[in-house]
Amino acid sequence: MTGTPQAPADEAPAGVIRTLRELPRPAIVLLFGIALNRMGSFVALFLVLYLTGLGYSPAQAGFVLTGFGVGSIVGTFVGGSVTGRFGARVVIVWSMLLCGLSTAGLAAVTALVPLLIVGFAAGAFGQMYRPAAATMLAELTPPQRLVMTSAAGRFGLNLGAAVGPLLGVWLAAAYSYQVVFAVNAVVDLLFALVVLLVIPAGAGHRAPEDPAAPEDPAAREDPAAREDPAAREDPAAREDTADREDTADREDTARYRDLLRDRRFLLFLAGMFITAVAEVQYQSTLPLEVQQRGYPTALYGAVVALNGALVILVELPLTTLIQRFSMRATVAAGCLLLGVGLGLFGLPFGPWVFILGAVVWTLGEIISAPSIGAYPALAAPTPALRSRYIGALSTCQTAGWAVGPSVGTALFEYVGGAVWLMCAGLGVLAYLGMRAGVRDLVPR
Known part of the structure; x- marks a missing residue:
């Protein structure tokens, strides 16, 4: 692996403690919220056991789980689109609210077709927040800290994935699968509430002229592809380029x-x-x-x-x-x-x-x-x-x-x-x- 060019001392890669210390509070809250949400996500783990316990065959249970998986694919795709239009905070709040309602619905319905529909919805809304949360973290994090912030987010996800099944097994054994899904729904609703109350509206929205905002990828390859020398030397050309970039950055309908x-x-x-x-x-x-x-x-x-x-x-x-x-x-x-x-x-x-x-x-x-x-x-x-x-x-x-x-x-x-x-x-x-x-x- 070849090294990247040395960055200035204040922009050099940092360890996890320094990275977390320098992150704004909304980013820290979001990281904890993602970990907590992962810890309380039980649908994919226990859906088949729940359905076979209701008397459905393994094939029928697998069919509903497939619907959940298809919903997850749709949710991640849609999540990227609606985040660009409505903003990450709005998408996180609504996706978690709707996911909580859908997950609670799994414990309330017993017919196969409604279970398939509700399972699809739970998968879709449960994954829709992922692009929104990643986008908000990217906008709240300085670019030179983004790799370490990504690792910190993965640490929370993996810790939640390790603890969550143990908690789910205990809830299922001590109570029922309905309680498992109810707890899952409550955690989703809590995540939505925390984002709504703690993370301010507009958090993570960078102004287009912010120098930390990404530029053309080719212009950020090092060191061959830099900005056009003519544009660098000609103030009028540079101003025209900036105007075009501002217009592009303000576009909500980027396709x-x-x-x-x-x-x-x-x-x-x-x-x-x-x-x-x-x-x-x-x-x-x-x-x-x-x-x-x-x-x-x-x-x-x-x-x-x-x-x-x-x-x-x-x-x-x-x-x-x-x-x-x-x-x-x-x-x-x-x-x-x-x-x-x-x-x-x-x-x-x-x-x-x-x-x-x-x-x-x-x-x-x-x-x-x-x-x-x-x-x-x-x-x-x-x-x-x-x-x-x-x-x-x-x-x-x-x-x-x-x-x-x-x-x-x-x-x-x-x-x-x-x-x-x-x-x-x-x-x-x-x-x-x-x-x-x-x-x-x-x-x-």
Whole structure:
């Protein structure tokens, strides 16, 4: 990995303590709110168990869960669009309010078709806030701190993901699945209330002339592509350029066709989609692999626990170092390691190969994920397009996670270990795509 040019001391990458200390209060509140919301999100974990407990077949329960997943894809896409039009705060509040009502509805209806509709709505509104929250964090965070802020946000999400299932299991055992969904709904409503009362209206909206706002991506590549020398020397040309940028920044109707012209960002999105297809195999296909080899289910649990523990314990301190390297190199290398680590699960050796694969896969996640989370906000050519770039990332990841299980389990059933060879191959493809697509942006 090659280093980026040295930044001034006050703009240099900082550790997590300094980053959090320098963030405005709305950003801190948002980070805590995201972690709390993740801790109280139970629908995807317990929906199948709840429905089979009502007497539905596994296939019918899976059908409703699929509706929830489709809603999640739609929600992330729509979230990026409506955030650009109405603002991040409005979208977060309304999506959490509607998600809370939808989740409560799951405990109130029992017929299959209403369950499918309510499940779709819960998935859509539950994911719609993600592009809005990421957009608000990007607008509240200085660009040179965005990678570390992304890592801090992931720490909260992973901590919530570790604690949430334990809380959900206790609620289900002590009370009922209806109580589980009711608690989920209350947490959503609390998140909406906190954002409404604590984060002021207009928080995170940068004025177009703010020098910290992203510029044309090509102009932020270092050092080859800078602003046009003629525009730099000619005050009239510079003023005309500024006027055009101000007009573009004020546009509420920036459309996805502007994003589709950014071919390098499309390569980044393609890399994220195939990385997500590979990554989700640890949920769908890895337990089948462990079972087929005759190992106890505890081995699968140990692999997943090792991944979660390493991310929680190592990612934040390691990001302090990683953020000093080229963003292109960290994203590309991380995606490669993630695919190769998953590919190791297919090697015909003892149980230790699963531990080795988990370590390599997790290292790839730790190296790439904070930069991936920060990249769309930095790559967007104007603030008006920022939420759409972020929403496009979320949509591609969610689509990959939705498609991956079907592809992986089918390969596992008919071609055996080919699924792990596929993961390694997808890692190589993602590496090549990220090397070609990710710009080495200089945060300004």
